[in-house]
Amino acid sequence: MSASHHTTIIILLLSNAIKAGTILLFPTIGEIFAERVGILNLGVEGMMLIGAFFGFIVTRLTNNPYLGFIAGVLAGGIASLIHAFISITLRGNQIVSGLALTIFGAGFTTFYGQRWINMNLSASFENLKLPVLSNIPVVGSILFNQDIIVYFSYILAFVMWFILYKTMIGINLRAVGENAKAANAMGINVYRVRYIWTFFGGLMAGAGGAYLTIGYAPFWLDGITAGRGWIAIALVIFAMWDPLKAVVGAYLFGSINALQFQLQATGTTIPSAILNMLPYLVTFIAIVLTSIIVKAKHIRPPKELGIPYSREEK
């Protein structure tokens, strides 16, 4: 086979890898912000399922993928308010509440999703070649011949990074996650900040789920997220709570996912069960490696992650 043929294969595979990575990028960024304000939300998988489900149904009914996407985003956000209420207002155990949300999301979507199984969508996001940028050899065809949601995720990652590190909003929200009492003393409304960013985490999980069913599958299936919510939570650590590093993690996972199929298609002798495991295995290894780096560089999770806050308690 010629070299140009190999380049075409690589371009097509990596451009699919970006799409697969986008499904993870949204929830990872969302969870980064929830954790930055001290709220650990293990309900990402459940919120993604809810977003995927409503995104699918609304697209199916309206034939408008953008409307569907917005519906999925909002559904994820609404689901996150359950967790916000329990962990912020009621000061309940965040781990239990998050897990409950995941179980709820799976149960809810399985139950109401029965009659939608195997239905497909006729409307999906179309690729949009960006002028000039898409002419860059190789990289241009991989990054800039994508659909609008992917472009939105590029911008989002950058904007969120900017907000987190370069604005007053970012300083305030980080303060809430580091030391809520001090933040309160500074005049920040801790409850409100925590609610806003937990809700944002839900919106983003919904976005990831909706992109999965509308832009990627486009099908409905029980448990269609297949553990991607958990991968997103792992990627938060991999990204060291930084939205731009989340981009790297998400695309890495997407590429490994594409690679396992490519290896099989070329007739590799590695058993397919091992190949199917590859993305999870790589995530695991990546987490171990970053944990070591995190320790060496004294980077740590937000100090009050998972700790309820009460204004009355001294």
Added chain:
Amino acid sequence: MKKFASLILVVFIVMFGIGYTSQAKNSKIKVAFLYVGPHNDGGWSQAHDEGRIYLQKHLPYVETAYSESVPEGAPCEKIIRDYIHKGYKVIFGTSFGFMDSMYNVAKDYPNVIFEHCSGYKTRKNMGTYFGRMYQADYLSGLVAGMMTKTNYIGFVAPFPIPEVIREIDSFTIGAREVNPKVEVHVIWTNSWFNPVKERSAAETFIANKADIIASGCDSPASIEGAKKAHIFAIGYDRDNYAKFPNTLLTSRIWHWGVFYTKTLKEIHNGTWKATQYWGGLKDGIVGLGKFGNKVPKKVRNYVLKREKEIIDGKLKIFEGPIYDNKGKLMVKKAQELSDKDKLSLQWFVKGVVGNIPNK
């Protein structure tokens, strides 16, 4: 209080009476079906459900019910026992994983008839049934072999088990009979029904210049991928022609209704015996779906000719010489692979690019 209690008693008696009379009036044979997936999964379970509806429509003395997404193991056993307590006399289990549950319950109820799809355990009151899908696979391979221009065909496959390997092998034999340059590439999804994985596998083949995607998985996701890339697909389980008239070349289809009516007629006449049924094109339990709009007359005629030869017993698909994909002679000239060897097939024929794990 006394009044209330007597009222309840009256209600109970009346209800019991109604229940009793309705049961006495009902002389239909009650038949229950167990599905591994949703009844509308677009594939395997739906094909069985269409068989159930066919049965219901053709035999007036039959009454049917089904349970969908039945888990394997203990819950399955409970569902079967519940049906029997409700008076069901025939149980069809449509997934391999129901085998042991059915086998256990069948021992306790010698008067209930059990039929298990794709398994191998039998009792006096428990038979097995399956179809020679490889015959339809071969025919669809002929179509693919004649239609491909890149000579790269992708096969999205669920599990590396004999049933699926047999499909890929016979498909490849068909494709290479008419086009020796064809390579059939295999990706395992390790799942019967996972549209996302099936779609990803199809996308990978498309990136590698495949112009036809075949699937042994139970969702139409790979057909969807082929449609988007403007290439062809070969369907499985049931005919999705109406949905993809320009993408599908043809489909390999189960007609379970044929077997279900045959079995119920035998039960009704009192001639039923537990057997290991393995019907083929001749019996009508498997077959090809409609040809796609893009399949030329010449191709259709050739395939129909070969189909007739199989039905007449003139053409044997697994007849030697057959080499495996490492070049070893597996079936000698003028010999045919026995049914036993077909049922335990664990190697790929020449022309398949793929790997069978644990071999």
